[in-house]
Amino acid sequence: xxxxxxxxxxxxxxxxxxxxGLWGERVGxxxxxxxxxxxxxxxxxxxxxxxAQLEAAFDANPGAKVLFLTHGESSTGTLQPLDGVGAxxxxxGALFILDTxxxxxxxxxxxxxxxxxxxxxxxxxxxxxxxxxxxxSMSQRARDKLAARKTKVASYYFDANLFGANWGEWWLICxxxxxxxxxxxxxxxxxxxxxxxxxxxxxxxxxxCTSCARRWRFWPKKASRQLGSATPMPPRCxxxxxxxxx
Ligand SMILES: Cc1ncc(COP(=O)(O)O)c(C=O)c1O
Numbered sequence: 001x002x003x004x005x006x007x008x009x010x011x012x013x014x015x016x017x018x019x020x021g022l023w024g025e026r027v028g029x030x031x032x033x034x035x036x037x038x039x040x041x042x043x044x045x046x047x048x049x050x051x052a053q054l055e056a057a058f059d060a061n062p063g064a065k066v067l068f069l070t071h072g073e074s075s076t077g078t079l080q081p082l083d084g085v086g087a088x089x090x091x092x093g094a095l096f097i098l099d100t101x102x103x104x105x106x107x108x109x110x111x112x113x114x115x116x117x118x119x120x121x122x123x124x125x126x127x128x129x130x131x132x133x134x135x136x137s138m139s140q141r142a143r144d145k146l147a148a149r150k151t152k153v154a155s156y157y158f159d160a161n162l163f164g165a166n167w168g169e170w171w172l173i174c175x176x177x178x179x180x181x182x183x184x185x186x187x188x189x190x191x192x193x194x195x196x197x198x199x200x201x202x203x204x205x206x207x208x209c210t211s212c213a214r215r216w217r218f219w220p221k222k223a224s225r226q227l228g229s230a231t232p233m234p235p236r237c238x239x240x241x242x243x244x245x246x
Contacts, residue, residue, distance in 0.1 A: 001023075001026075001027065001030065001099065001101070001120055002030060002155065002158055003120060003134070003136055003155070003158035003160065004097050004118045004119070004120050004136070005027065005030050005031050005034050005036070005097075006034055006153050006154060006155040006158045006159070007118070007138065007142070007146055007153055007158065007159070007160045008066055008095050008097055008117070008118050008138075008142055008145065008146075009031050009034050009035070009036040009065075009066055010035070010065070010149055010150065010151055011034070011035025011036075011151055012035060012036075012037060013035075013036050013037065013065040013066055014036075014037045014039060014061055014063055014064040014065055014066075015028075015031045015036035015037065015038050015039065015064070015065065015066045015067075015068065016039050016041055016054075016057050016058070016061060016064045016066065016067045016068065016094070017031065017038055017039070017040050017041065017068045018041050018043065018049050018054075018067070018068060018069040018070065018080075019040045019041065019042050019043070020042075020043040020044065020045060020046075020047055020048065020049065020070070020073060020076070020078065021045050021046075021070060021073040021074075021075040021076045021078070022073075022074075022075035023070045023073060023074070023075065023099055023101075024040070024068065024069075024070055024073075025040070027068050027070075027099070028040050031066075031068070034154055035154070036066070039057070039061050039064070041053070041054070041057045045075070045076050046076045046077075046078060047078065047237075048078050048079070048080045048081060048237045049069065049080065051083070051084040051085060051088055054067065054085060054088055055088060058088065058092045058094070064092060064094050065093075065094055065095065066094055066095050066096075066097060067085070067088075067089050067094050067095070067096050067097070068097045068098075068099070069085065069096075069097075069098055069099070070098075070099040071098050071099060071100045071102070071103040071107075071109070072099075072100070072101070072102035072103035072106065072107065072239040073102070073239075074101070074102040074125075077238060077239055078237055078238065078239065079103065079107060079236070079237055079238055079239035080098075080237075081236060081237060082098070082114040082115075082116070083114075085114065085115065086114050086115015086116060086117075087115055089115060089117070090115060095117040095118060095141065095142055095145060096115055096116050096117045096118075097116075097117065097118040097119070098111075098114075098116045098118070098119045099119070099120065100119045100120070100121045101120070101121050101122045101125055102125050102126065102239065103121075103126065103239060104119075104121035104125075104126060104127065104135060105121075105125070105126035105127040105128070105192070105193070106125070106126030106239070107126075107239060111137060111139070112139070116137075116139070117138065117139040117141050117142040118137065118138050118139070118142050119136070119137050120134050120135070120136045120137075121134060121135045121136075122134055122135075123135070123192065127192040127193065128192050128195065129191070129192035136160075138160060143160075146160055146161060147161075
């Protein structure tokens with residue numbers, strides 16, 4: 001989470017942050033600490049953002065350099081639809097940062113197709129590996145911005161320039177040079193990735209409809225009252241990578 005902001009936000013950048021749950025609020029705070037001029041885009045907890053809402057936020061904040069959204073919002077169970085968001089960011093010359101901590105490995109995710117420029121996740125959520133490492137990805141646009149920065153990345157440990165020139169599309173942050181890693185994590189990661197890939201391509205897709213339908217039926221009765229969300233989300237906006245007792 002911190003690495004994405006540290007690398008993609010330069011002091012003074014206008015940063016639009018979708019706040020429809022816990023994680024947007026937190027990233028807003030984080031981006032401010034890195035010198036971002038944060039503009040929170042509020043939506044009720046338990047709802048997701050439409051492209052029209054995001055377009056209006058860009059119009060109201062000309063020159064915005066970054067848009068942040070949470071894909072799987074674990075505090076409410078929503079799944080942010082990504083259609084059109086990457087294209088919107090490109091039209092406005094902004095980078096698109098997406099929190100995939102609670103979605104990577106649990107729901108289909110195509111970063112390039114969706115135009116996601118920076119994403120981070122966690123080994124301990126849908127991937128089911130031990131905690132302690134964070135898959136992290138930057139698009140070429142994000143890396144171009146990084147290379148053209150006028151200021152150094154404020155965090156030494158999270159400076160992607162120091163990750164090395166040969167990193168691929170994905171990087172496990174704790175693998176970076178000079179960053180010691182917990183050896184116990186190493187065998188768990190490939191196992192977890194393989195299991196997630198198999199799960200996504202077979203099991204998850206086949207249970208998609210029933211899972212969403214179940215959430216659709218039960219969600220409004222209990223949780224949405226507490227969340228203050230009057231309108232239940234349609235199934236495509238509920239994450240399947242989320243379980244809770246309510
Ligand atoms: C959506 C989301 N983003 C970010 C985080 C933070 O992840 P971590 O605790 O690995 O820093 C969490 C943790 O629950 C999360 O659910």
